[in-house]
Amino acid sequence: MNDYIVVLDYGSQYNQLIVRRIRDLGVYAELVHPDDFFSCDLPQVKGVILSGGPNSVYDENAPKLETKLLDLKIPILGICYGMQLLVHTLGGVVESNDLREYGNTELNITKDNPLTKGLAFSFNVWMSHGDVVKTLPKGFISVASSKTTDHAMMMHETQPIYGIQFHPEVRNTVHGIEILDHFVKDICKMDKNWSIPAFIEQKTLEIRELVKDGHVICALSGGVDSSVVTALLAHILKDQFTPIFVDHGLLRKDEALDVQNTFKRDFETNLITVDAKDRFFAKLKGISDPEQKRKIIGNEFIKVFEEQIKNFKDAKYLAQGTLYTDVIESGTKTAQTIKSHHNVGGLPKNMKLILIEPLNTLFKDEVRDLGIRLGLPESIVNRQPFPGPGLAIRILGDITPDKIRIVQESDFILREEIKNHGLDKSIWQYFTVLTPLKTVGVMGDNRTYDYVLVIRAVTSIDGMTADFAQIPYETLQKISNRMTNEVKGINRVVYDITSKPPGTIEWE
Numbered sequence: 343m344n345d346y347i348v349v350l351d352y353g354s355q356y357n358q359l360i361v362r363r364i365r366d367l368g369v370y371a372e373l374v375h376p377d378d379f380f381s382c383d384l385p386q387v388k389g390v391i392l393s394g395g396p397n398s399v400y401d402e403n404a405p406k407l408e409t410k411l412l413d414l415k416i417p418i419l420g421i422c423y424g425m426q427l428l429v430h431t432l433g434g435v436v437e438s439n440d441l442r443e444y445g446n447t448e449l450n451i452t453k454d455n456p457l458t459k460g461l462a463f464s465f466n467v468w469m470s471h472g473d474v475v476k477t478l479p480k481g482f483i484s485v486a487s488s489k490t491t492d493h494a495m496m497m498h499e500t501q502p503i504y505g506i507q508f509h510p511e512v513r514n515t516v517h518g519i520e521i522l523d524h525f526v527k528d529i530c531k532m533d534k535n536w537s538i539p540a541f542i543e544q545k546t547l548e549i550r551e552l553v554k555d556g557h558v559i560c561a562l563s564g565g566v567d568s569s570v571v572t573a574l575l576a577h578i579l580k581d582q583f584t585p586i587f588v589d590h591g592l593l594r595k596d597e598a599l600d601v602q603n604t605f606k607r608d609f610e611t612n613l614i615t616v617d618a619k620d621r622f623f624a625k626l627k628g629i630s631d632p633e634q635k636r637k638i639i640g641n642e643f644i645k646v647f648e649e650q651i652k653n654f655k656d657a658k659y660l661a662q663g664t665l666y667t668d669v670i671e672s673g674t675k676t677a678q679t680i681k682s683h684h685n686v687g688g689l690p691k692n693m694k695l696i697l698i699e700p701l702n703t704l705f706k707d708e709v710r711d712l713g714i715r716l717g718l719p720e721s722i723v724n725r726q727p728f729p730g731p732g733l734a735i736r737i738l739g740d741i742t743p744d745k746i747r748i749v750q751e752s753d754f755i756l757r758e759e760i761k762n763h764g765l766d767k768s769i770w771q772y773f774t775v776l777t778p779l780k781t782v783g784v785m786g787d788n789r790t791y792d793y794v795l796v797i798r799a800v801t802s803i804d805g806m807t808a809d810f811a812q813i814p815y816e817t818l819q820k821i822s823n824r825m826t827n828e829v830k831g832i833n834r835v836v837y838d839i840t841s842k843p844p845g846t847i848e849w850e
């Protein structure tokens with residue numbers, strides 16, 4: 343492993359962003375739970391960032407900082423809670439403030455320091471705190487102030503330890519990126535060598551060493567992530583791997599055929615397609631709880647792969663296109679489970695297969711970049727994401743063949759119209775959701791009593807946050823008109839205008 347920055351995760355909602363910004367600076371960074379710090383590859387850790395977090399340092403159960411970490415003499419940057427934690431641990435005083443400071447504030451630099459070197463003496467920063475540092479620990483000096491605190495930035499007089507009360511990772515902090523850049527480049531003295539080509543080189547070594555003469559099966563859905571894994575394995579393992587596509591019957595219209603055509607005909611892989619429609623349907627029959635659906639699907643996928651792998655000599659590895667976001671949203675020690683992604687939180691406990699997940703530290707846009715460099719066409723790399731559990735999580739409540747038909751047909755119309763109106767490049771993901779609600783309507787002078795269908799369309803970069811797409815009314819009108827006319831079983835179409843957060847992109 344190359345040198346990297348560890349971001350200790352104290353639970354702030356901006357943690358992903360810290361990692362993201364540092365990687366964008368050309369330096370590899372990873373989010374690590376504070377309890378796991380000493381399992382890191384320590385000689386390679388060139389800097390530690392203590393993140394923000396919801397706790398107050400003086401609360402009884404507030405997460406702590408191990409002083410052993412300070413003995414390592416690795417440069418440290420505490421952000422918000424991270425700064426308060428440094429102060430509290432080293433003998434200073436943190437107190438709750440009557441005034442919560444949330445939003446833009448002017449920062450005034452009171453003393454030259456390496457973090458703001460060459461920057462303005464006063465600029466706007468983003469604050470989000472209720473506690474403030476009252477007294478600095480011995481050996482520290484204050485280098486910036488704001489309207490609510492004299493200690494908006496601090497540094498140690500002789501050691502590379504820094505604390506900042508504001509959030510440099512948030513775009514509203516005017517010189518945030520430069521401050522992080524100064525930390526990694528000038529204070530941690532790191533080379534900017536994290537890049538997609540370096541990633542390919544590193545994964546090639548790791549996977550070669552792991553697999554040796556063995557054989558790998560690769561779960562290929564035809565989506566962006568697993569197509570990129572397939573291209574990566576083709577690059578590294580040549581014919582020592584076999585892609586397997588599972589048709590679980592919950593795919594979009596014509597999807598199974600498209601995937602087979604692309605990967606068998608255009609890319610000439612030895613793709614195997616498993617028809618598993620009946621067994622998935624039988625397992626999901628009568629199930630309406632979203633988490634239960636996800637777990638059943640995760641389990642059934644693995645069963646299919648365990649059966650398939652028996653057909654290969656020396657095969658024990660299953661490669662999947664798991665992303666960093668799948669891992670985070672499925673719940674980590676600090677992050678709450680939002681939903682169990684079928685390929686992470688939905689996996690069975692006693693799995694025999696050994697997973698290879700080369701993309702599990704990457705974000706979607708990084709994966710897209712990787713795909714292009716591996717020679718995949720834009721048409722695959724820029725596809726909209728499609729969740730592994732497929733239409734199962736777009737049919738609220740229990741799943742029936744008729745409901746699958748409604749979602750497939752309406753999704754097909756939506757895709758066709760979004761493309762016809764030239765919106766397919768600007769909208770990140772778009773699909774339909776079938777609700778279990780029925781409403782009264784009138785069609786050709788007759789009363790109808792049919793389902794309500796939802797259109798969901800969002801813009802996003804990495805799926806972590808999203809806004810509803812501002813589709814023109816005329817386009818929505820055309821789509822709604824076609825759906826109510828062409829899809830039997832629905833008589834009302836609504837448009838979801840919720841962003842993420844507070845909603846998620848999918849409805850289950």
Ligand SMILES: Nc1ncnc2c1ncn2[C@@H]1O[C@H](COP(=O)(O)OP(=O)(O)OP(=O)(O)O)[C@@H](O)[C@H]1O
Binds near residue numbers: 560567569587
């Ligand atoms: N129908 C399927 N057959 C085989 N493997 C699948 C199938 N659906 C999902 N998977 C596996 O689960 C992983 C996670 O699914 P996910 O939808 O997040 O990724 P993807 O389909 O590769 O990309 P995208 O997010 O663009 O849809 C996939 O990368 C793939 O390894």
Ligand SMILES: O=c1[nH]c(=O)c2[nH+]cn([C@@H]3O[C@H](COP(=O)(O)O)[C@@H](O)[C@H]3O)c2[nH]1
Binds near residue numbers: 681682683684845
């Ligand atoms: O492979 C997957 N397995 C899953 O279990 C799963 N759940 C959600 N998604 C996709 O992830 C992105 C973020 O989704 P949410 O905002 O709905 O959580 C969106 O792009 C979703 O389509 C999944 N993908």
Ligand SMILES: NC(=O)CC[C@H](N)C(=O)O
Binds near residue numbers: 395421470471472
């Ligand atoms: N964003 C943060 O890290 C907040 C830290 C602490 N809970 C405070 O309110 O001051």
Ligand SMILES: [Mg+2]
Binds near residue numbers: 565566727728729730
């Ligand atoms: Mg997918």
